[in-house]
Amino acid sequence: MARNRQRNRQQKQYPRLTHPLVRDSVSGELRRASWDEALSRAAAGFRAVTAAHGPDAFGMFSCARATNEMNYVAQKFTRVVIGTNNVDSCNRTCHAPSVAGLSAVFGSGGGTSSYGEVEDTDLIVMWGSNARFAHPIFFHHVLKGIHNGARMYAVDPRRTSTAEWAESWLGLNVGTDIPLAHAVGREIIHSGLANRAFIEHATTGFEEYAAHVEPWTPSVAEKVTGVPAEAIRDLAHAYATAERAQLCWTLGITEHHNGTDNVRALINLSLLTGHIGRYGCGLQPLRGQNNVQGGGDMGAIPNRLPGFQDILDPPIRSKFERAWDVVIQPRYGLNLTEMFEAMEAGELRAVYCVGENPAQSEADTEQAVRRLESLEHLVVQDIFLTRTAELADVVLPATAGWCETEGTTTNSERRVQRVRKAVEPPGEAREDIDIICELARRLGHDWKFEGAEEVWNELRDVSPDHFGMTYERLEEHQGIQWPCPSTDRLEPTYLHSRLWESDPALRGPLAPFGPVKHDPPVDLTDDAFPIRLTTGRRLDSYNTGVQSGGFASPLRRGEYIELCPEDAARYRVEAEERVRVSSRRGSVVAPVWIDPGLRPGLAFMTMHFPDEVDTNSLTIEANCPIAGTAEFKASAIRIEKIPVTAVRS
Amino acid sequence: MTAIPLRPPRRLVDLTLDGEPVRAPEDSTLLDACRAAGKDIPTLCQGDTLTPKNACRVCVVEVEGARTLAPACSRRVEQGMEVRTDTERARHSRKVVLELLASSTDMSTTPRAAEWIEEYGAEPDRFGADAARVDEEPKVDNDLYVRDYDKCILCYKCVDACGEQWQNTFAIAVAGRGFDARISTEHDAPLTDSACVYCGNCIEVCPTGALSFKTEFDMREAGTWNEAAQTETTTVCAYCGVGCNLTLHVQENEIVKVTSPHDNPVTHGNLCIKGRFGYQHVQNHAQNRD
Numbered sequence: 043m044a045r046n047r048q049r050n051r052q053q054k055q056y057p058r059l060t061h062p063l064v065r066d067s068v069s070g071e072l073r074r075a076s077w078d079e080a081l082s083r084a085a086a087g088f089r090a091v092t093a094a095h096g097p098d099a100f101g102m103f104s105c106a107r108a109t110n111e112m113n114y115v116a117q118k119f120t121r122v123v124i125g126t127n128n129v130d131s132c133n134r135t136c137h138a139p140s141v142a143g144l145s146a147v148f149g150s151g152g153g154t155s156s157y158g159e160v161e162d163t164d165l166i167v168m169w170g171s172n173a174r175f176a177h178p179i180f181f182h183h184v185l186k187g188i189h190n191g192a193r194m195y196a197v198d199p200r201r202t203s204t205a206e207w208a209e210s211w212l213g214l215n216v217g218t219d220i221p222l223a224h225a226v227g228r229e230i231i232h233s234g235l236a237n238r239a240f241i242e243h244a245t246t247g248f249e250e251y252a253a254h255v256e257p258w259t260p261s262v263a264e265k266v267t268g269v270p271a272e273a274i275r276d277l278a279h280a281y282a283t284a285e286r287a288q289l290c291w292t293l294g295i296t297e298h299h300n301g302t303d304n305v306r307a308l309i310n311l312s313l314l315t316g317h318i319g320r321y322g323c324g325l326q327p328l329r330g331q332n333n334v335q336g337g338g339d340m341g342a343i344p345n346r347l348p349g350f351q352d353i354l355d356p357p358i359r360s361k362f363e364r365a366w367d368v369v370i371q372p373r374y375g376l377n378l379t380e381m382f383e384a385m386e387a388g389e390l391r392a393v394y395c396v397g398e399n400p401a402q403s404e405a406d407t408e409q410a411v412r413r414l415e416s417l418e419h420l421v422v423q424d425i426f427l428t429r430t431a432e433l434a435d436v437v438l439p440a441t442a443g444w445c446e447t448e449g450t451t452t453n454s455e456r457r458v459q460r461v462r463k464a465v466e467p468p469g470e471a472r473e474d475i476d477i478i479c480e481l482a483r484r485l486g487h488d489w490k491f492e493g494a495e496e497v498w499n500e501l502r503d504v505s506p507d508h509f510g511m512t513y514e515r516l517e518e519h520q521g522i523q524w525p526c527p528s529t530d531r532l533e534p535t536y537l538h539s540r541l542w543e544s545d546p547a548l549r550g551p552l553a554p555f556g557p558v559k560h561d562p563p564v565d566l567t568d569d570a571f572p573i574r575l576t577t578g579r580r581l582d583s584y585n586t587g588v589q590s591g592g593f594a595s596p597l598r599r600g601e602y603i604e605l606c607p608e609d610a611a612r613y614r615v616e617a618e619e620r621v622r623v624s625s626r627r628g629s630v631v632a633p634v635w636i637d638p639g640l641r642p643g644l645a646f647m648t649m650h651f652p653d654e655v656d657t658n659s660l661t662i663e664a665n666c667p668i669a670g671t672a673e674f675k676a677s678a679i680r681i682e683k684i685p686v687t688a689v690r691s
Numbered sequence: 692m693t694a695i696p697l698r699p700p701r702r703l704v705d706l707t708l709d710g711e712p713v714r715a716p717e718d719s720t721l722l723d724a725c726r727a728a729g730k731d732i733p734t735l736c737q738g739d740t741l742t743p744k745n746a747c748r749v750c751v752v753e754v755e756g757a758r759t760l761a762p763a764c765s766r767r768v769e770q771g772m773e774v775r776t777d778t779e780r781a782r783h784s785r786k787v788v789l790e791l792l793a794s795s796t797d798m799s800t801t802p803r804a805a806e807w808i809e810e811y812g813a814e815p816d817r818f819g820a821d822a823a824r825v826d827e828e829p830k831v832d833n834d835l836y837v838r839d840y841d842k843c844i845l846c847y848k849c850v851d852a853c854g855e856q857w858q859n860t861f862a863i864a865v866a867g868r869g870f871d872a873r874i875s876t877e878h879d880a881p882l883t884d885s886a887c888v889y890c891g892n893c894i895e896v897c898p899t900g901a902l903s904f905k906t907e908f909d910m911r912e913a914g915t916w917n918e919a920a921q922t923e924t925t926t927v928c929a930y931c932g933v934g935c936n937l938t939l940h941v942q943e944n945e946i947v948k949v950t951s952p953h954d955n956p957v958t959h960g961n962l963c964i965k966g967r968f969g970y971q972h973v974q975n976h977a978q979n980r981d
Binding site: 162178442453464595596 | 834889928935941945952959970
């Protein structure tokens, strides 16, 4: 077997956009334009589409990479200038199920504890999370915890570099998280380790949950998940008997067609044991983008107003209607996934895409590109000419939120932190908020903000969770975690301590168990497509590689189809050999990498090098019905040797 | 299962520094107490995010009743302690430490070294022209880091940051004995064949510039590195959702170095390869095809 050889690969480098671009006809090329021309065209297109088809023919893709302030203005543009709730961002492709699951149980979509608490906990479960690669500095806190004596369990189909630090690695079959969680829950109940006092005090639906998990004996779960019954028992006892325990997850839980159910299955375990609402205990979904938490908090999602306040709540809606002097549609807008479906149906005809690259980041990219091409009017605002921008009618050059603007972002532990301008943007690039305000002005709304702080203060006035966070205090405390309703005190670092209150009024709504059912991945493996493909990130690269391709990483080695040694032998392929990888939707050619951390029947690819190998042409657009997240983590593929046609010299 | 005990709140203890009464939290070090009292004690191997290693001895002070000088960076405060920071004996010790280090290594990029050498009257040349020196060429084996062991004072901070105190990658350790001791990868392999993950957390703690970012190294070679013309702006990383704080060092509108505040609750001064080096994409200023 040939050895894997590291190749120091340079990736496609995207030059910064320095001036606006417009397209004169459907078949024409993008050409340079003045700001005035580009903005007028962008506005005219939106005006024409909404005049002819109503405001719901418009969709806003807001940016999980931009500041809270930009997201606030983008959703306000959507709701006030256009008059629809069709605003969403790429949180849909990653953690929307976490937000949906957590808010259904606790009324709030944020992770419940803080990084520092991981250092003071007794047990850490990393479920579907290779944080060592994907969230390296969070993993520093985990490592501190381990050195302090905490035990860590890793649940992941792959034996990842996170799993290398675990007390025990539970290598489950892709898409069997619910059976495993249910078996852990059943074992806790049957061993008498359920926290009965907490269950009676703070939860509802326990009996139904207990009945639901009853069939999942450790041995039945072993058959379905592939995890030895003894390891399941061990995890159950460790989690239930720990004084404090943290349950952390990432996209291994959420990027499934039933991602929200997966999240509920994990939350059930915290309710069963009372590992919630106390210091050192909690649930931590690790967010994948710098401001994917903040984008949702700012209302750049179709069902929530700023401050994560529900659109369907009449007093909340009327508060915003007074503040903005507008009528807000009393129903949820379309999420990103639904917007793509509405393009297909011809209902969504104009899109304003800020800093997103759905032409490469959506599952089943061919379909995504076709749908974007069918739009009457596409305006893309970005720092690069991405694949999505290449499809646009108008391209507006923006600033890089994190280093060319002032503002704030919100991290995975709900900490709002200041982003500051360190460099001048190139060419004619302008700040996102400026550009949106220019468009608003052309569409009849004379908006003017004297900088990001004014936007933030407007947000503070309508969002109780952010009211106490002045820029001055954010600076003083190196960021403040929400909720922060008061300007003169800080709240605890963890959420939901109310569940432990003895006064029912203070305790608030009880937390419901989620009686969720196992539902295997949509894309079944069979004789034609016998291998399960799962996708993920590497340490030095990021998402579609537009950002991370810019620096010379000695670790970068391009895209591979990663196989275990057993499968490589079975399909008679060697390391570095280029093979054809096919799913029911598409086919790519990629070289083979041998990873002994994979199990037979399981292959791995990243989505970092879409210009070389378009992994997402293989993945399935099978969406979570609650949160709309696609099942990136489970496709069925086959591997074929490429016939040698050339004569070797 | 055993519960990991949480720390109780810290009490304050009373001690005197150069005759002045001060109060300091229990478990804090003499150095913490000195700095809180505005006393400027030189340090090299001490790191605000690391466990003291007591390697350089440049921070020694006199503790009343103790036989030997105490390293202020690691000695904890005690109730009733009487500490003198500027005695003849302490000053002499610091002078000799500086002389020994500066005679064998290149301290030209060590912040404040020249100032201390002058303050303590150190004469690194007094060991003569034959005094042993490291004299090694800088190791440039990748596009991100340079290792110039000519400047290394063997303080072990990089080893601790790479090892169990922060990064837990264990790519480097001390190899060799005596004067031949060096910080080394396994079998002295190039960094690209080592366990290194290019987080740069070793560079973040290096006190002498022995470890440096290639951007800084190249600019110093070209004579264009100018800290006086640089701005430092702290912002938030643009990659994953952990929210690491980055301090961008900018010279002539180009990011030339990235560090992280050591007191930041998210990072404690640590970053990963993306946060540390992944800024280049904003600087690709080539004009677009029209």
